[in-house]
Amino acid sequence: MSRYLVSKCICHDRDFEEIKEYAEQQGFTSVEELQSEKYCSCSCGLCIPYVEMMLKTGETEFEPGAFYKNTESK
Numbered sequence: 001m002s003r004y005l006v007s008k009c010i011c012h013d014r015d016f017e018e019i020k021e022y023a024e025q026q027g028f029t030s031v032e033e034l035q036s037e038k039y040c041s042c043s044c045g046l047c048i049p050y051v052e053m054m055l056k057t058g059e060t061e062f063e064p065g066a067f068y069k070n071t072e073s074k
């Protein structure tokens with residue numbers, strides 16, 4: 001396991017725990033809804049697949065590239 005986990009949207013300086021809480025409060029279920037509020041994921045976009053996984057699984061820390069593993073097994 002890597003020592004480094006992806007746990008935040010760096011561009012907006014918000015960790016996934018905070019984003020998850022906000023999404024739950026707002027009833028958001030997609031990255032697009034978070035982007036429409038300019039809450040996260042509006043700049044480089046590197047966090048988007050992780051935020052999608054967070055919304056799907058509820059997890060807030062991911063191995064770098066974790067979304068590749070999830071798509072390979074399907």
Ligand code: FES
Nearest residue numbers: 009010011045047
């Ligand atoms: S890390 Fe989220 S938009 Fe850049």
